[in-house]
Amino acid sequence: MSDTRDTAEIGLIGLGTMGANLALNIAETGHRIAVWNRTQARTETFVDEAGDLAPNLVPTASLAEFVSAIARPRRIILMVPAGEAVDDQIDALRPLLDAGDVIVDAGNSDWQDTRRRTAAAGEILYLGLGVSGGAEGARNGPSMMAGGSDRAWAALEPVLTLIAARFEGDPCVARLGPDGAGHYVKMVHNGIEYADMQMIAEIYGLMRDGMGRGAAEVGAAFARWNEGPLASYLVEITAAVARTTDPETSRPMLDVIADRAGQKGTGRWTVIDAQTRAAPLPAVEAAVTARVLSGEAAARAEGAEIFGAAGTLDLSDADLEGALLAAKILAYSQGFSLLAAASAEEGWDLPLPRIAEIWRAGCIIRSALLDEMATALTEVPGQRLAFAPAFADRLRSHLPALRRTVAAAVAAGLPVPALASALGYLDTLRQPRGTANLIQAQRDYFGAHGFERVDRPGQTGLHGPWTDA
Numbered sequence: 001m002s003d004t005r006d007t008a009e010i011g012l013i014g015l016g017t018m019g020a021n022l023a024l025n026i027a028e029t030g031h032r033i034a035v036w037n038r039t040q041a042r043t044e045t046f047v048d049e050a051g052d053l054a055p056n057l058v059p060t061a062s063l064a065e066f067v068s069a070i071a072r073p074r075r076i077i078l079m080v081p082a083g084e085a086v087d088d089q090i091d092a093l094r095p096l097l098d099a100g101d102v103i104v105d106a107g108n109s110d111w112q113d114t115r116r117r118t119a120a121a122g123e124i125l126y127l128g129l130g131v132s133g134g135a136e137g138a139r140n141g142p143s144m145m146a147g148g149s150d151r152a153w154a155a156l157e158p159v160l161t162l163i164a165a166r167f168e169g170d171p172c173v174a175r176l177g178p179d180g181a182g183h184y185v186k187m188v189h190n191g192i193e194y195a196d197m198q199m200i201a202e203i204y205g206l207m208r209d210g211m212g213r214g215a216a217e218v219g220a221a222f223a224r225w226n227e228g229p230l231a232s233y234l235v236e237i238t239a240a241v242a243r244t245t246d247p248e249t250s251r252p253m254l255d256v257i258a259d260r261a262g263q264k265g266t267g268r269w270t271v272i273d274a275q276t277r278a279a280p281l282p283a284v285e286a287a288v289t290a291r292v293l294s295g296e297a298a299a300r301a302e303g304a305e306i307f308g309a310a311g312t313l314d315l316s317d318a319d320l321e322g323a324l325l326a327a328k329i330l331a332y333s334q335g336f337s338l339l340a341a342a343s344a345e346e347g348w349d350l351p352l353p354r355i356a357e358i359w360r361a362g363c364i365i366r367s368a369l370l371d372e373m374a375t376a377l378t379e380v381p382g383q384r385l386a387f388a389p390a391f392a393d394r395l396r397s398h399l400p401a402l403r404r405t406v407a408a409a410v411a412a413g414l415p416v417p418a419l420a421s422a423l424g425y426l427d428t429l430r431q432p433r434g435t436a437n438l439i440q441a442q443r444d445y446f447g448a449h450g451f452e453r454v455d456r457p458g459q460t461g462l463h464g465p466w467t468d469a
């Protein structure tokens with residue numbers, strides 16, 4: 001390739017689904033961007049197909065050429081799979097970089113890896129950047145959650161602001177805290193995404209299996225709901241996929257796709273992290289479990305043989321819409337509660353209203369509700385979103401629909417684990433005297449674990465006068 005020294009303002013490594021689109025997005029802002037990909041043929045195809053944007057791309061054939069093509073201080077975005085690939089890429093880059101250069105990890109890295117890499121970066125600056133929006137978002141405007149030092153952020157803020165999605169002119173990007181804070185928020189975003197997708201899938205299952213509706217009818221219902229308070233990217237794409245026909249068989253696409261969902265890890269990480277902080281997200285747990293059980297096709301077939309088929313449902317569209325809305329609010333509320341817990345524990349001071357704001361456009365969980373959530377989180381900082389007056393009102397209106405839907409599904413034997421868990425979460429939070437007194441009695445009975453009495457608050461380690469069972 002020709003001499004490219006210092007000809008680019010920024011660089012990007014990893015021209016896969018996200019990296020290629022992000023590079024084109026940056027090129028479109030007028031920035032010249034150097035690109036390098038492990039498999040060189042991909043770089044060549046990428047530039048060949050870049051059309052009018054090709055003059056702003058600086059293809060490079062080696063890592064050394066890539067680094068020398070970028071003006072100093074260098075800004076280098078990594079868009080490669082999380083884990084070993086990121087460490088390997090940093091190790092390969094490090095000897096080629098100078099103090100003050102910035103590495104940006106824009107993949108879905110584990111936030112603790114980002115914390116470790118930030119600490120090890122020395123004179124190289126490090127920014128952990130959660131990017132949401134899939135291929136379309138990366139190309140036309142993602143939502144981005146940054147974690148790192150002020151210096152690292154200052155180096156990237158101008159270009160990230162230019163490429164970000166905008167909600168009424170407000171760019172959907174922010175520095176949310178130091179080191180792993182950005183990747184942490186992206187992880188929780190993905191946890192909410194899992195719950196949102198699972199709840200939508202459960203509503204689809206009720207329509208398909210309990211109400212005998214075909215994919216086109218399902219698509220029409222989601223399209224209608226997307227005009228109301230449920231308006232969101234995930235509801236919109238659900239309507240689109242349900243209405244798509246397989247060109248090979250002329251059957252609905254949904255009917256030809258195997259019912260086995262994959263996962264890369266962020267949902268599972270969210271659940272594990274939440275449990276370690278005693279800030280559980282049952283709706284996300286249910287969604288992760290459902291993805292795992294979706295892989296148990298043989299067991300599900302055997303279960304159907306042993307226990308028989310599910311029954312039918314008598315529910316209105318209004319019930320299904322209200323159920324999805326209430327459960328969705330509860331899932332987002334659980335996510336924000338986890339962010340609040342992590343913020344306090346890690347000393348991050350996460351700006352929860354700003355997080356809701358930068359999720360209003362560009363990201364996979366964007367939803368009409370997020371603008372209202374940003375306001376609610378500003379008005380009642382630290383409060384559970386579900387208890388904020390605007391959302392408590394919405395929940396009071398739609399909980400009867402969620403109850404009718406869950407009750408009917410349970411009675412018919414149709415699985416609604418995420419919808420039911422959202423309801424169980426709220427019902428637990430509205431039970432002034434819970435049932436953990438019995439748990440404590442049992443623990444004391446079998447293991448002398450002790451309990452506290454209601455009439456002697458603060459005095460712990462008391463034991464019961466248990467007799468043999």
Ligand SMILES: NC(=O)C1=CN([C@@H]2O[C@H](COP(=O)(O)OP(=O)(O)OC[C@H]3O[C@@H](n4cnc5c(N)ncnc54)[C@H](OP(=O)(O)O)[C@@H]3O)[C@@H](O)[C@H]2O)C=CC1
Nearest residue numbers: 014015016017018019038039079080081082085107108134
């Ligand atoms: N797809 C999505 O919707 C989203 C993905 N992400 C995250 O973005 C990151 C990239 O994802 P995506 O673009 O989908 O992935 P792809 O699989 O499409 O692309 C991966 C890219 O990384 C390169 N790569 C893979 N392994 C290595 C390695 N060991 N060393 C150097 N380069 C490597 C590949 O190069 P090669 O051509 O040689 O294989 C390719 O360019 C991931 O962390 C993902 O979780 C974040 C948000 C959304």
Ligand SMILES: O=C(CO)[C@H](O)[C@H](O)COP(=O)(O)O
Nearest residue numbers: 108132133263264265266364
């Ligand atoms: O980050 C994303 C969206 O926000 C990625 O698409 C991610 O891969 C989704 O997670 P999973 O693959 O586990 O479904």
